[in-house]
Every structure is written in structure tokens, then in C-alpha cells.
Amino acid sequence: MGKIIAVAxxxxxxxxxxxxxxxxxxxxxxxxxxxxxxxxxxxxxSGLGVSSTEDSLxxxxxxxxxxxxxxxxxxxxxxxxxxxxxxIGLAGxxxxxxxxxxxxxxxxxxxxxxxxxxDFIIIDCPPSLGLITLNSLCAxxxxxxxxxxxxxxxxxxxxxxxxIKNIKQTLKPSxxxxxxxxxxxxxxTKLSGQVAEEVRKYFGAMVYDTVIxxxxxxxxxxxxxxxxxxxxxxxxxxxxxxKLASEVIKRNS
Numbered sequence: 001m002g003k004i005i006a007v008a009x010x011x012x013x014x015x016x017x018x019x020x021x022x023x024x025x026x027x028x029x030x031x032x033x034x035x036x037x038x039x040x041x042x043x044x045x046s047g048l049g050v051s052s053t054e055d056s057l058x059x060x061x062x063x064x065x066x067x068x069x070x071x072x073x074x075x076x077x078x079x080x081x082x083x084x085x086x087x088i089g090l091a092g093x094x095x096x097x098x099x100x101x102x103x104x105x106x107x108x109x110x111x112x113x114x115x116x117x118x119d120f121i122i123i124d125c126p127p128s129l130g131l132i133t134l135n136s137l138c139a140x141x142x143x144x145x146x147x148x149x150x151x152x153x154x155x156x157x158x159x160x161x162x163x164i165k166n167i168k169q170t171l172k173p174s175x176x177x178x179x180x181x182x183x184x185x186x187x188x189t190k191l192s193g194q195v196a197e198e199v200r201k202y203f204g205a206m207v208y209d210t211v212i213x214x215x216x217x218x219x220x221x222x223x224x225x226x227x228x229x230x231x232x233x234x235x236x237x238x239x240x241x242x243k244l245a246s247e248v249i250k251r252n253s
Contacts, residue, residue: 004140007146011148019181022237034073142178217235227241
């Protein structure tokens with residue numbers, strides 16, 4: 001049975017999609033991995049070199065229709081990595097799902113059908129706490145939370161952990177925090193170090209040893225439709241995501 005990890009943070013611009021893409025690609029060098037692009041912007045899809053057209057199947061078709069994840073999944077060019085593409089239609093899926101019975105568990109029922117086919121399923125959640133994110137969290141075994149090393153990081157993290165606690169109490173008792181990932185770390189600034197120290201102080205062992213730095217090559221890779229491990233495997237960003245993948249595998253072995 002594959003481990004389902006939702007990469008989530010209701011705050012945008014924290015490296016959520018960057019983490020979903022690059023962690024999945026690094027995991028895919030050793031394990032069989034499926035990415036679920038649940039973000040209407042579909043950046044994880046384009047970032048892995050997959051083009052999504054109006055006619056192609058996507059996670060939207062799985063959520064609001066009878067399409068299975070197996071039918072929509074596409075093999076990428078990177079190791080043992082598949083992706084179920086995102087689509088702009090997901091923006092309207094929030095409204096469409098309201099009328100569904102068990103609307104919070106649509107994604108879970110779809111992923112249950114393919115969970116045994118993969119070692120890891122990584123869900124890239126939207127930067128909000130709507131029905132799509134709720135579906136993602138109800139489908140997941142755990143949540144990986146990327147947070148930017150900036151002033152308001154702890155405030156946003158506190159809100160998100162409270163949301164996870166509420167979901168555990170009302171919808172998914174088994175949901176856990178997989179880990180907290182410090183992103184966009186700039187060793188030249190005092191603030192990055194202070195934020196990292198505060199997060200580790202409050203969340204202890206939940207925080208990954210790996211820290212993702214600000215890295216130009218990481219920013220460039222998506223425009224070439226490649227994860228960093230393919231775009232520039234010798235870059236600092238590639239080495240850090242490879243290290244993170246090893247940590248994730250170790251925590252789940």
C-alpha cells in the first residue's frame with residue numbers, strides 16, 4: 001500500500017509546488033511515485049514536462065466524473081514517476097463537488113483504487129483551504145508542510161496545524177503531520193536563521209534536517225519542464241531535494 005502524502009500550506013509562495021515536483025522526482029529515482037496535481041494552476045504538471053489540453057484527462061475528471069486515476073495518469077520522462085495532471089477546471093470543481101454525497105472523500109475513493117500500485121503518492125494541494133484541499137487531506141495519510149523562512153512563517157504554520165487538528169477530529173482521525181520543511185533559506189540573513197530556530201524549537205523532530213535554500217537553478221527548472229534533479233543534478237537545490245527524499249524514505253521504512 002503506497003504512502004499518500006499531501007504537500008500543503010494555505011499560504012502561497014512557500015515552495016509547495018517546487019517541493020511536490022522535486023521531492024517526487026527524487027523519490028522516483030528509487031521508488032514508484034505518482035503525483036496528483038490538485039492545484040488549478042497545474043504548475044506541477046507543466047513543471048514535469050507534461051502538457052495538459054482541454055481534451056486530455058486530468059484529476060478534475062476523476063473528482064467530478066467516472067474517470068479513474070489509472071486512466072488519467074501519465075508516465076513522465078523522469079525515473080519511475082507518473083502524474084495525474086491538473087486542469088483549470090479544478091477552479092470550478094469546488095462548486096460542483098458541493099452537490100456530491102461524501103464530497104470530502106471523492107479523491108480518497110479514487111486513490112484507494114491505485115494506492116497499491118505505487119510506493120508514494122504525492123498530492124500538490126491548492127494554496128487555500130477549500131473543498132479540493134479538504135479532499136486532499138482526507139485522502140492523505142500525512143501532510144508535508146513547506147514553510148518559507150520569513151517573518152510570518154510561524155503564524156501561518158500555527159493556523160495550518162490547527163486546521164489539521166480539526167480535520168483529525170471531524171473527518172480523518174488517522175491524519176498525521178509527515179514533516180515540516182524549511183524552504184527559501186538564505187544563510188546570508190539573520191532572519192532565516194531565527195525562523196529556522198523558532199520552528200525547530202516549537203516543532204522539534206517534526207522538522208526535517210534538510211533545509212531548502214534559495215537557489216537560482218531551482219527557480220529556472222520549471223520553465224524547462226524539468227525537475228531540478230534532471231535540469232541540474234549538481235546544483236545545491238538538487239542535492240538538497242535528494243537529501244530530503246532520503247529522509248522521507250527513511251521515515252517511512
